[in-house]
Amino acid sequence: MTTAHPLTDLPTRTSSGNRILNVIRMQFINTQTFVWVPLSVLGGTIVISLAIFAMIPTDEPMWGGGAQAPMWYFAVIGVQALTLTFPFSQAMSVTRREFYLGTLAAAAVSAAGLATAFVLIGLFELATDGYGINGYVAHLPWLWEPGIWAAWLTYFTVMMFVFVVGFWAATIYKRWGTMVLTIVLMAIGLALVGLGFLITRMEWWGSVFQWFGESGPVLLTLYGLALTVILAGGSSLTLRRAVA
Numbered sequence: 001m002t003t004a005h006p007l008t009d010l011p012t013r014t015s016s017g018n019r020i021l022n023v024i025r026m027q028f029i030n031t032q033t034f035v036w037v038p039l040s041v042l043g044g045t046i047v048i049s050l051a052i053f054a055m056i057p058t059d060e061p062m063w064g065g066g067a068q069a070p071m072w073y074f075a076v077i078g079v080q081a082l083t084l085t086f087p088f089s090q091a092m093s094v095t096r097r098e099f100y101l102g103t104l105a106a107a108a109v110s111a112a113g114l115a116t117a118f119v120l121i122g123l124f125e126l127a128t129d130g131y132g133i134n135g136y137v138a139h140l141p142w143l144w145e146p147g148i149w150a151a152w153l154t155y156f157t158v159m160m161f162v163f164v165v166g167f168w169a170a171t172i173y174k175r176w177g178t179m180v181l182t183i184v185l186m187a188i189g190l191a192l193v194g195l196g197f198l199i200t201r202m203e204w205w206g207s208v209f210q211w212f213g214e215s216g217p218v219l220l221t222l223y224g225l226a227l228t229v230i231l232a233g234g235s236s237l238t239l240r241r242a243v244a
Contacts, residue, residue: 019094023102026085028093033080034110041070042117046137053135062135064212069146070114074159078166082239100236105165108156115155116139119148146218154221161228168235175238 028034045066052063081103091097098114130136146150173181199205212220 016098018093018104019092019098020105022092022107023094023099026089027081027103027106028043028109030084032085032214033077033115034106038070038073038077038110038114039117041073042067042114042121045069046121049137050131050133050135051162053130053133058136062133063140064135064137067118067137071158073161074107074163075109075166075169077110078163078168081107081163082167082170086174096239097236098238100239102230103167104164106169108160111156111159111163114159115152118155119152122151124147133137143217145215150218150221153225154217157224157228159222161231164228164235168231168238171235171238174243 049064049066052064056062085098085103094102120137121137122144125131125139126134130139140151143154169181169185172184199208215223
């Protein structure tokens with residue numbers, strides 16, 4: 001008869017990497033949130049934009065801003081990624097750090113897929129002269145000028161930035177409640193209004209627009225990516241105290 005060894009026969013805990021992968025799988029159980037709804041919003045945006053383009057009597061190129069719609073939806077994804085799955089993850093003995101990294105990775109996969117869809121749509125628009133009516137939704141010349149990779153990175157960065165903002169708002173709500181979240185949002189709004197007032201009062205708008213024009217899409221995207229990383233760190237710190 002064999003005897004159990006007191007150390008080697010103890011149940012082993014799943015590695016952190018495997019638990020992060022489990023969080024990614026958990027987030028993608030509801031494919032509507034991360035896949036089908038963003039694609040549906042994108043498809044609906046293109047149809048509506050084409051209908052508007054068709055009503056405009058011009059042969060000049062037309063560019064629509066409707067492509068922003070699925071990007072802004074990533075704020076909703078950020079909120080739902082926390083509120084719908086965070087309590088369940090805690091029941092799975094997943095640490096807050098593992099949940100955050102897995103959720104951020106799931107958002108990155110979704111954003112990368114949608115950014116690829118934007119690029120493919122933009123290439124289709126080029127090949128068909130704007131769907132035959134000179135109308136463009138995904139191919140914006142200023143954005144695409146540095147190359148396809150730059151356009152892809154910009155789309156990806158914008159979606160990740162919006163996702164992190166939504167996720168952080170949800171963590172603030174989980175940690176401190178509605179009142180603190182409202183105060184934070186009001187403070188951000190006042191700060192933006194104050195910044196606009198200062199720029200207007202000092203007559204800096206010309207310099208601001210010139211800086212944006214000279215920086216170009218690649219540099220602005222890198223700035224946005226850096227800001228996204230900073231906000232992601234802040235939301236991670238807030239999540240450590242959040243209550244499931």
